[in-house]
Amino acid sequence: MSQLDWIVLIVTLLAIITYGLYKSRTTHNLxxxxxxxxxxxxxxxxxxxMGTQASAITFLSAPGQAYTDGMRFVQYYFGQxxxxxxxxxxxxxxFRKLKVYTAYEFLENxxxxxxxxxxxxxFLMQRxxxxxxxxxxxxxxxxxxxxxxxxxxxxxxxxxxxxxTMSGGAKAVAYTQQLQLIIIFIGMxxxxxxxxxxxxxxxxxxxxxxxxxKMGKLxxxxxxxxxxxxxxxxxxxLLSGLIGGFFLGLSYFGADQSQVGRYLTARSLKQSRMGLxxxxxxxxxxxxxxxLIGALVFTFYQFNKAPIFFNDVQIKKIERSVYKDSxxxxxxxxxxxxxxxxxxxxxxxxxxxQKNESLQAQKLNELKMLQSGSDSLxxxxxxxxxxxxxxxDNNDTNYxxxxxxxxxxxxxxxxLLIAIIFLASWGSIAAAINSLxxxxxxxxxxxxxxxxxxxxNEYKLSKWxxxxxxxxxxxxxxxxxxxxxxxxxAVNVLGSLFxxxxxxxxxxxxxxxxxxxxxxxxxxxxxxxxxxxxxFILTKTGVFKMGFLWLNPIGAFxxxxxxxxxxxxxxxxxxxxxx
Amino acid sequence: MKETDNDKAPLFKNWNYWYVLVIGFLIVLIILxxxxxxxxx
Numbered sequence: 001m002s003q004l005d006w007i008v009l010i011v012t013l014l015a016i017i018t019y020g021l022y023k024s025r026t027t028h029n030l031x032x033x034x035x036x037x038x039x040x041x042x043x044x045x046x047x048x049x050m051g052t053q054a055s056a057i058t059f060l061s062a063p064g065q066a067y068t069d070g071m072r073f074v075q076y077y078f079g080q081x082x083x084x085x086x087x088x089x090x091x092x093x094x095f096r097k098l099k100v101y102t103a104y105e106f107l108e109n110x111x112x113x114x115x116x117x118x119x120x121x122x123f124l125m126q127r128x129x130x131x132x133x134x135x136x137x138x139x140x141x142x143x144x145x146x147x148x149x150x151x152x153x154x155x156x157x158x159x160x161x162x163x164x165t166m167s168g169g170a171k172a173v174a175y176t177q178q179l180q181l182i183i184i185f186i187g188m189x190x191x192x193x194x195x196x197x198x199x200x201x202x203x204x205x206x207x208x209x210x211x212x213x214k215m216g217k218l219x220x221x222x223x224x225x226x227x228x229x230x231x232x233x234x235x236x237x238l239l240s241g242l243i244g245g246f247f248l249g250l251s252y253f254g255a256d257q258s259q260v261g262r263y264l265t266a267r268s269l270k271q272s273r274m275g276l277x278x279x280x281x282x283x284x285x286x287x288x289x290x291x292l293i294g295a296l297v298f299t300f301y302q303f304n305k306a307p308i309f310f311n312d313v314q315i316k317k318i319e320r321s322v323y324k325d326s327x328x329x330x331x332x333x334x335x336x337x338x339x340x341x342x343x344x345x346x347x348x349x350x351x352x353x354q355k356n357e358s359l360q361a362q363k364l365n366e367l368k369m370l371q372s373g374s375d376s377l378x379x380x381x382x383x384x385x386x387x388x389x390x391x392x393d394n395n396d397t398n399y400x401x402x403x404x405x406x407x408x409x410x411x412x413x414x415x416l417l418i419a420i421i422f423l424a425s426w427g428s429i430a431a432a433i434n435s436l437x438x439x440x441x442x443x444x445x446x447x448x449x450x451x452x453x454x455x456x457n458e459y460k461l462s463k464w465x466x467x468x469x470x471x472x473x474x475x476x477x478x479x480x481x482x483x484x485x486x487x488x489x490a491v492n493v494l495g496s497l498f499x500x501x502x503x504x505x506x507x508x509x510x511x512x513x514x515x516x517x518x519x520x521x522x523x524x525x526x527x528x529x530x531x532x533x534x535x536f537i538l539t540k541t542g543v544f545k546m547g548f549l550w551l552n553p554i555g556a557f558x559x560x561x562x563x564x565x566x567x568x569x570x571x572x573x574x575x576x577x578x579x
Numbered sequence: 580m581k582e583t584d585n586d587k588a589p590l591f592k593n594w595n596y597w598y599v600l601v602i603g604f605l606i607v608l609i610i611l612x613x614x615x616x617x618x619x620x
Contacts, residue, residue: 070620074612078605078609081601081602081604081605082602082605084601085598085601085602088594088597088598089594089598209619210619212619213618213619213620214619216620218615218616218619218620219616219620220612220613220615220616220620221609221612221613221616238609268586269586270586270587270588270589273588273594273597274589277597277598277600277601280601280605281600281601281604284605284608285608288608288612
């Protein structure tokens with residue numbers, strides 16, 4: 001990085017930390033620390049919800065996902081607006097009426113302490129681990145690109161945000177997220193502008209889309225049906241996005257404290273609802289635009305030679321392995337195809353200038369064939385990286401966008417985009433750590449200690465829990481390596497393992513009024529979690545194929561099914577409903 | 580649950596209109612994305 005990039009990076013990060021500390025004055029009790037005294041307007045709630053969901057992985061991985069697999073990933077978000085509507089109708093009014101700190105508090109009122117603790121524990125486990133991945137994801141990428149030490153990068157990435165998160169709680173989190181998102185959107189807009197601007201002068205935006213589309217990158221809507229049969233192993237399609245995404249969204253916004261904690265900071269039910277509904281309106285278009293950047297980066301690399309593999313560290317590993325000579329040959333073949341691609345695309349541009357549609361179509365077909373040739377060489381390299389001789393990470397999805405940024409964007413903008421990785425990362429991690437601390441404090445410490453603490457003491461203890469979880473996430477990040485799939489997928493898979501069950505417990509609580517026994521729901525949740533884990537292991541061992549999004553409905557319906565079954569078997573103690 | 584004045588929906592008569600707006604917007608987006616896919620993919 002140049003000196004100017006370093007200045008932009010350091011100034012941006014210091015500005016955020018200072019702003020976070022400046023905004024960190026809050027009432028010294030749990031309401032102030034975890035819920036900003038329930039005083040936020042809907043605009044801040046919206047930005048906080050967005051900042052919590054959109055991590056660095058969103059901005060790094062999504063363009064790479066579009067580059068490799070096309071834009072169909074956007075379908076993953078289709079279920080979310082539907083889920084947000086349900087959350088506004090069912091979940092938010094109850095949480096606000098009961099004035100809970102955490103979503104799981106409600107479960108003790110409805111069932112018993114055991115069910116509350118189990119659900120809160122499942123949340124702490126999955127959120128703690130996935131936040132660790134969220135710290136690791138940008139660290140590994142930055143350390144690979146710039147040769148930074150991964151351990152120091154992890155400490156820097158996680159450590160700096162602990163300062164203001166610990167100091168100011170939910171209020172500092174919300175205010176810094178606001179500033180972070182503004183900087184992120186400016187940076188992403190500039191990056192998108194630069195991609196289009198760097199295309200050859202005679203290639204219009206529509207031409208760029210045509211090239212990208214012909215190469216299969218603009219497959220925004222896919223049905224999942226192949227030869228008249230639905231492919232259950234297909235990860236992203238309209239049906240899995242709407243149904244699986246709906247259940248995932250419902251769990252995330254209705255039963256995940258990192259989000260519940262955001263909209264409970266609103267000053268009224270109206271402000272909570274407005275924040276959530278506005279998010280339902282903007283999320284899908286925002287994700288579409290981020291993916292479109294990836295599809296355009298793909299077009300850009302049709303005019304400019306793309307690296308055969310985007311992570312240089314792995315290439316160096318091959319060059320030191322037994323595949324050294326074979327790799328040199330493949331690299332030569334790849335370069336030759338890249339040159340042919342450049343010539344073909346120039347011919348396509350000329351045909352576009354002359355408005356010769358048949359020649360345009362012919363050149364696009366030639367380009368498609370050349371692309372499949374270079375794809376097969378890339379696959380070969382990926383196979384080598386995965387072998388025991390190389391022992392590398394053969395997934396470069398997370399490196400594609402950043403490689404482009406570092407190689408092609410002007411001085412200053414590189415520093416800004418690296419800063420964005422930190423900021424996006426901080427936005428989601430800060431909210432996650434705040435929610436982990438609130439659950440530990442409210443659902444466990446407060447619930448299980450006999451001594452009644454004063455408000456000031458609870459506030460101080462909450463700060464220590466925040467610090468503890470921050471350190472835990474940095475430790476997880478230190479041990480996270482070679483997850484395999486793109487990191488955004490890894491976090492979502494981890495969430496899907498637990499979210500369905502957590503949601504199922506809430507669905508039983510809200511909609512199955514006849515079930516009153518906590519004993520029934522507790523064991524139903526345990527059985528459903530075992531079911532989800534079994535299904536996941538069976539899909540991983542290849543016994544059958546199924547996309548991970550389906551684990552969410554399986555978990556949710558599993559709890560409902562086992563609750564109904566056990567309710568008939570286990571004798572109930574009558575308990576009045578709090579609703 | 581009784582809705583207080585402070586919880587009334589802004590712009591519309593009640594919250595149902597907001598819910599329809601969010602779902603309707605999603606449907607419009609899916610249709611537009613389908614046309615986009617058909618046009619370019």
